[in-house]
Amino acid sequence: MGSSASKAALGATTNEPTEPEPKHLADLIQYINGTNMSVVHLADILSEKTGSSSWVVVFKALVTVHHLMVYGNERFIQHLASRSSLFTLHNFLDKSVIEGYAMSAFIRRYSKYLNEKSLAYRLMESDITKTKRGTDGVMRTMNTKKLLNTLPVIQIQFDALLNFNANADELTNGIIHAAFMLLFKDSLRLFVAYNEGILNLLVLDKYFDMGKKQCRESLDIYIKFLERMTKLAQFLKVAEQAGIDQNDIPYLSQAPYSLLEALKQHLASLEDKHDILPPYGRQHALIPSITNSPVVRTSASKVWISEAPRRVEARRQNENVIANDLDGSVVSLVENLNFGESAANRSDVKWCQPSEMEMTSEMNWQLSNCTCVSTIWDPVSTPSISYM
Secondary structure (H helix, E strand, O other): OOHHHHHHHHHHOOOOOOOOOHHHHHHHHHHHHOOOOOOHHHHHHHHHHOOOOOHHHHHHHHHHHHHHHHHOOHHHHHHHHHOOEOOOOOOOOOOOOHHHHHHHHHHHHHHHHHHHHHHHHHHHOOOHHHOOOOOOOHHHHOOHHHHHHHHHHHHHHHHHHHOOOOOHHHOOOHHHHHHHHHHHHHHHHHHHHHHHHHHHHHHOOOHHHOOHHHHHHHHHHHHHHHHHHHHHHHHHHHHHHOOOOHHHOOEEEEOOHHHHHHHHHHHHHHHOOOOOOOOOOOOOOOOOOOOOOOOOOEOOOOOEOOOHHHHHHHHHHHHHHHHHHHHHHHHHHHHHOOOOOOOOOOOOOOOOOOOHHHOOOOOEEEEOOOOOOOOOOOOOOOOOOEOO
16 A cells, blocks of 8 residues: 555544545545556554544544545455444543543444345345436346345345434534435435335236245335335435535435335235234334235135226236336436536446436435335355444
């Protein structure tokens, strides 16, 4: 590692209670974007800085790491994901100054998110926030089996991000404000991938061709998605209060109840019972109950009876309408949302990300509310990242 890069890493993590200087961050980006430049020593320096007792130094080190994850060459996050451990700051507490108590809580949450971001990279073997988007993108072309493994990974990372849980009046210094801005950028990119995965899984007619087990998993994932969208709306409200331009903040509107109802009733038909409210735990008050009207049934020989064909076709038509609406929303966000960084530095990616000023307007999303947890796929053969 060059002396200039070492100097920039140290300069970005001084004990001054201000955000890392843009000049130092730019020098670090230039360094890791250089051909064949080792990122190991840089990661070591920043990791060592997180061992400080000062909340200022630790927080600035985490912000610097996050900045390099977002804007730097993919080799940086790839290296972090390969480490046997990353940040172990679950007990961090700076008692030396009054502000240290509040900032330490955010450091613990922030480091957990960065751990989850690195782990998600390992499990998916890519940074999902930088993969190709749109109708021919990664999440929209993924097969059902892989979707059922990938979406829970995205959900866990999304949870860790939203659990940063800062109010606008708690963004009291440049360091936490810089962290929040990076989280804001990640939240929108992560949301696009999340939403496109949901569209692929449920709306594009796959759900009605699934077996009972996959239907239940998919419904579980969708209900969790709805609750996370409620939390995202709260997060975006804080972003607006913190001074982020309204044109850069997507508008989230409520998802049509007809979709959730159709998904539940189809699962009921597979389980051959009317009341299929699943044991997800707390049911959100805004989600309508299943009515007692007849639903589609199948015999042991899989022969549809009674009104089944018409009901299935009606639901399929309803799904197509919803698909068109949500597809339009996704295209709008993908075409009008961006975050200022250069395209991902990945040699095997042949597409270009939109420029920063192209991706912010006309974001109408059709979303709603609810909750739960699921398992994730087997990790790739690299050492486990130890959690906080």
